[in-house]
Amino acid sequence: MTVVQFNPLTSTVSPSLWHALTKLKIDVLKLSQDTVPISASYSAGRTVTDRETGTDVPLPSTLTVAGEAFEATTTLPSHSVSALGVLKNFNTIEEFKAADKQALFNDVAQEIWNSIKSSPDPSKDLSRFLLITFADLKKYKFYYWFAFPAFISKPAWEIEESGWQTAEDNLGRGALESIFTSAQSLGGSSTPAFFLARPSSIPSEYETAPLGQYATFFANTAQSSRIVAFLDPSAHPQHPGWPLRNALFYISYLHSLSPHSAQPLRLSVLCLRDSELPGPEKPWKSRFGIVSLPLAPGASAPLEEGGARPAAVGWEKNTLGKLAPRMADLAPMMDPTQLADQAV
Amino acid sequence: MHAIQSHYWAVRDYLSPVLRESKFKEHGRITPDEFVAAGDFLAYKFPVWSWEKGEASKAKEYLPADKQYLVTRGVPCLRRATSLAYTDADEDAEQLLSVGPEFGTQGKEDEWVQTHSGRTTTDNAANPGDIDEIPDDDFVHEHGASGLSRGVANMSIGGSGGHVEAPTPDLDDIPDMEEEGLEEAEDDAAAAPTVIEAKDVEVARGNLLQVRTYDVMITYDKYYQTPRIWLLGYDENGVPLTPPQIFQDVSADHALKTVTIEAFPHSATLQAASVHPCKHASVMKKVIERMNTSVVEEQRKAVGGKPATSPSSDPSKRSKWLGGVVRKVTGGSSSGTPTSPTPTASSSAPGGGEAGLEDVEGMRVDFYLVVFLKFIASIVPTIEVDSTTAF
Known part of the structure; x- marks a missing residue:
């Protein structure tokens, strides 16, 4: 049994967001440093086939923030799910540096925790994020730092020795198709970020339900048949994506409240990495694993209702792998003098 | 200077009339309605493409408000086009590539030349780190170091050549803000920080894989009356690419x-790399003509007694192709016959089989953007904009 390791989310910020932020800063925010709500999206991790070598290259999905992130209603790109967050822009680089980042991080973590504790379906809050920025409008440089808070589960979730395997081998094509189509109708027209699946009364057919219905939906389902599925932005064969972390934490929280909390918890996890039904000749890219939560030594219930907010992690590392902000230098794309040099 | 030029283009664009008449077979140009129809078809057939409305203040009135331009995000770009420099020796490596049955045609005549298949990139294997090479250097060296000619060389292309090296984001500019104490809690459950495992990104035949992603937009250019492609690139860490980096692709x-x-054009401030559309119409015309010609030949064969042996499962689509040729041959095409299909017709296009030989429609304008993407793929060979090959 090894600890489940999650592939951290990374961010991709469209240059149009910086244009939108510039506009927002000048026209609306001015000197205000209040947080503003912001939306982003991510999709399933992909593998692309290299045309030259024929090998498959994993291409994880990133949390993409587009230019219309500040608008109240945004159209999601196809096959994507939305993630909500807050943006806090600082007026000076000194304030940006000196900011109490842990407090800001904790605020977002607290919101996720509140949602886990009290919301009937916390799905949309499980992938909340924080973005702090400093916009150097004169130099067209934007300093930014994302955080994707995820709660640390104690004890940690473990994966069976067999590791993560292809979902096709474990569940079979028919079952996957059934889960996929059922999930699509569950999420309107696209796959929801998280959902539950169990075998239905019809053989080889599956039913799905929102994550929030965990207790009722799985009430009469054997542990071995319980499937927790999520849209997986990771493309790594052995590491599921970051969003699963809070989903599993939510389930462990529910488990700790249930009368069976003294028993260990065991679940099947489906990492959905197919955004559409693959063709008849093409394999499914989704992964499948059986994870379990060992009992915490000394304590029968790892979490208690109304207890303190558990510790969370999730600051994005910069391009050098350090815990530090990133910078987008848009001078080559925005500075009139540099653009003039490009002109033919 | 550039600003003046941009304003001139804006004015010219404003003054030029909206194309009303369907001209796509004669000139390779399309009307805004046809752009919408072709875009609807593209978005229907390949859902990675979707319509965007853009900024309301920049909306073009000749396009529907919610269908201003097409966008697809996160298009992978595995290696740099500069590592694909094409030489005569590579000509042997050219492969005929079938356009595929979605056009309802089969046979040798419809094959495209795929120029970059299976080449051994030996020179790159010798020095694998050489991806960032700047072609302009050779020019300067070849033309000697004598003051004047070098100066001239720098004048003409050096503005960009000198630029290529400079503006990679200067990491020193980022204030040293690493925060050690930020995450005290030990975290076993986070995977190693490698976004892409090193073993997965193998050095493929001497070419280092640097997976970039692109946001690709297709707008309608009113002056040139063609679609226009726009590129916004990100490196493997999600950092926006600078223009010189984009030119590598x-x-x-x-x-x-x-x-x-x-x-x-659909943002007040955004700048993006764009393929200038001045030659799009003539290239598209050639491509479309070429396709029609091949259909003529097939048709002659069919008329010569042999039944059409196309394995295409959709004979109606085929008859539309033939129909287009018929009308072209009989010269009835330039009289402004109503060819622009409505968006609703286009959305049913892949399966719509109502047309017989009498109902001549020609090459559906819906295919325009599919063909257009194949053309664009030749300009940016390593950016996989042409998702249509998957079919």
Whole structure:
């Protein structure tokens, strides 16, 4: 049994967001440093086939923030799910540096925790994020730092020795198709970020339900048949994506409240990495694993209702792998003098 | 200077009339309605493409408010086009590539030449780290170091050549803000920080894989009456690419000539790399003609007694192709016959089999953008904009 390791989310910020932020800063925010709500999206991790070598290259999905992130209603790109967050822009680089980042991080973590504790379906809050920025409008440089808070589960979730395997081998094509189509109708027209699946009364057919219905939906389902599925932005064969972390934490929280909390918890996890039904000749890219939560030594219930907010992690590392902000230098794309040099 | 030029283009664009008449077979140009129809078809057939409305203040009135331009995000770009420099020796490696049954045609005549297949990139294997090479250097060296000619060389292309090296984001500029104490809690459950495992990104035949992603937009250019492609690139860490970096992904024939950084028409401030559309119409005309010609030949064979042995499962689509040729041959095409299909017709296009030989419609304008993407793929060979090959 090894600890489940999650592939951290990374961010991709469209240059149009910086244009939108510039506009927002000048026209609306001015000197205000209040947080503003912001939306982003991510999709399933992909593998692309290299045309030259024929090998498959994993291409994880990133949390993409587009230019219309500040608008109240945004159209999601196809096959994507939305993630909500807050943006806090600082007026000076000194304030940006000196900011109490842990407090800001904790605020977002607290919101996720509140949602886990009290919301009937916390799905949309499980992938909340924080973005702090400093916009150097004169130099067209934007300093930014994302955080994707995820709660640390104690004890940690473990994966069976067999590791993560292809979902096709474990569940079979028919079952996957059934889960996929059922999930699509569950999420309107696209796959929801998280959902539950169990075998239905019809053989080889599956039913799905929102994550929030965990207790009722799985009430009469054997542990071995319980499937927790999520849209997986990771493309790594052995590491599921970051969003699963809070989903599993939510389930462990529910488990700790249930009368069976003294028993260990065991679940099947489906990492959905197919955004559409693959063709008849093409394999499914989704992964499948059986994870379990060992009992915490000394304590029968790892979490208690109304207890303190558990510790969370999730600051994005910069391009050098350090815990530090990133910078987008848009001078080559925005500075009139540099653009003039490009002109033919 | 550039600003003046941009304003001139804006005025010219404003004054030029909206194309009303369907001309796509004669000139390779399309009307806004046809752009919408072709876009609807593209978005229907390949859902990675979707319509965007853009900024309301920049909306073009000749396009529907919610269908201003097409966008697809996160298009992978595995290696740099500069590592694909195409030489005569590579000609042997050219492969005929079938356009595929979605056009309802089969046979040798419809095959495209795929120029970059299976080449051994030996020179790159010798020095694998050489991806960032700047082709302009050779020019300067070859033309000697004598003051004047070098100065001239720098004048003409050096503005870009000198630029290529400079503006990679200077990491020193980022204030040292690493925060050690930020995450005290030990975290076993986070995977190693490698976004892509090293073993997965193998050094493929001497070419280092640097997976970039692109946001690709297709707008309608009113002046040239063609679609226009726009590129926004990100490196493997999600950092926006600088123009010189983007030019690495453009084939050498086109970088800095037809691909330039321009103001994106649906945003007040955004700048993006764009393929200049001045030659689009003539290239598209050639491609479309070529396809029609091949159908003529097939048709003659069919008329000569042999039944059409196309394995295409959709004979109606085929008859539309033939129909287009018939009308072209009989010269009835330039009289403004109503060809622009409505968006609803286009959305049913892939399966719509109502038309017989009498109902001549020609090459559906819906295919325009599919063909257009194949053309664009030749300009940016390593950016996988042409998702249509998957079919």
